Amino acid sequence: MGGLLAAVSVPAAAEVTTTWGSWAQVVGEGNLGFVDPRLEKFRLWLEGQGRWNEDWQHFYQGVVRAALGYSLSDRATLWVGYNFVPTQLQGRPYFAIQELWPGFRYILPTDFGVFMFRTMLDVNFIRGDDVRFRPRQMFRYLHPFEFDKRFSLVVWDEVFVRVNTTEWGGKAGFDQNRAFVGFGWSFTPELRAELGYMNQYVEDRDLLNETDNNLIMGSLFVGW
Amino acid sequence: MDHLRSNSPDPVVWCDSRRRGRCWWLPLLALSAGCVSDGTLLEENAAVALRSARFQARQDLDCPGAVVNVLSEKEVPGAPWGYLYSDYRIRAEGCGSTAFYDVECRDESLCDVKRVQP
Numbered sequence: 001m002g003g004l005l006a007a008v009s010v011p012a013a014a015e016v017t018t019t020w021g022s023w024a025q026v027v028g029e030g031n032l033g034f035v036d037p038r039l040e041k042f043r044l045w046l047e048g049q050g051r052w053n054e055d056w057q058h059f060y061q062g063v064v065r066a067a068l069g070y071s072l073s074d075r076a077t078l079w080v081g082y083n084f085v086p087t088q089l090q091g092r093p094y095f096a097i098q099e100l101w102p103g104f105r106y107i108l109p110t111d112f113g114v115f116m117f118r119t120m121l122d123v124n125f126i127r128g129d130d131v132r133f134r135p136r137q138m139f140r141y142l143h144p145f146e147f148d149k150r151f152s153l154v155v156w157d158e159v160f161v162r163v164n165t166t167e168w169g170g171k172a173g174f175d176q177n178r179a180f181v182g183f184g185w186s187f188t189p190e191l192r193a194e195l196g197y198m199n200q201y202v203e204d205r206d207l208l209n210e211t212d213n214n215l216i217m218g219s220l221f222v223g224w
Numbered sequence: 225m226d227h228l229r230s231n232s233p234d235p236v237v238w239c240d241s242r243r244r245g246r247c248w249w250l251p252l253l254a255l256s257a258g259c260v261s262d263g264t265l266l267e268e269n270a271a272v273a274l275r276s277a278r279f280q281a282r283q284d285l286d287c288p289g290a291v292v293n294v295l296s297e298k299e300v301p302g303a304p305w306g307y308l309y310s311d312y313r314i315r316a317e318g319c320g321s322t323a324f325y326d327v328e329c330r331d332e333s334l335c336d337v338k339r340v341q342p
Binding site: 027028029045073074075107109114116140142144149150184186188189190191192221222223 | 300
């Protein structure tokens, strides 16, 4: 009986590792009407990010994102984009992820704030040709304060799911969740800054252990 | 009439009301069609845009009786991931002078007025 009991595998309790760091990003976006007025419905999205972890001691990741969009209306935009994500985790060899993605974004202005819905399908080329498909969905809410409408509350959440199992990208299942709460300041209609706290909760490749990243996140948004 | 008895497979029916669940996408389509309409925000902000332009024009033209009218209007996104703005091209006239304004309103209380060339 003892042997039978010993043979039953009991999964180890999941470990959650907590870390602190920060992300900074600059996002620029506008239509291509400045190139040719006939291109006014086409949009360009350029983005750069820097990411620090290990209690702000280590720059571990950058993101360069470029995308071309087509405005179905001023509220709905279809996108296709490319990300380059150079990564250097502490004590591990450098690698760079490349991602292609189609996406859709919808902006819904209401009397009590602006909602944004963004759907993307990351096609991750992590190493070699073992391609991982990872849809991600963001819900975002921006609420201007009555006392100064340039100042706003910003809340968003984005969830990522791994559709398929890959050698470098891990098992299919939940991948990560990013939740943000912070404040925004509109300098002009075309320039806004945001600062806040982001929690990034990430599953490991075997869906056994999680990392809880506590991040200060700063953003600068530039439109044209 | 042979063609009515053709053995070809049934045509694809995207929404067959006799089959439960086949029409699930119709409400989504209706919702998205309504959502891409830009009308409401422009209508809501038009009054404050005209008021803002009139106030500015009366100063610029030194003409308390200046009148304004909207030449064109459209929604424009501002900084990414943020607000939509209603953008109006407005013409002001009074006391023998004319001025043109580009008025961007985020809502009924926040507008940016710029005098522009015609």
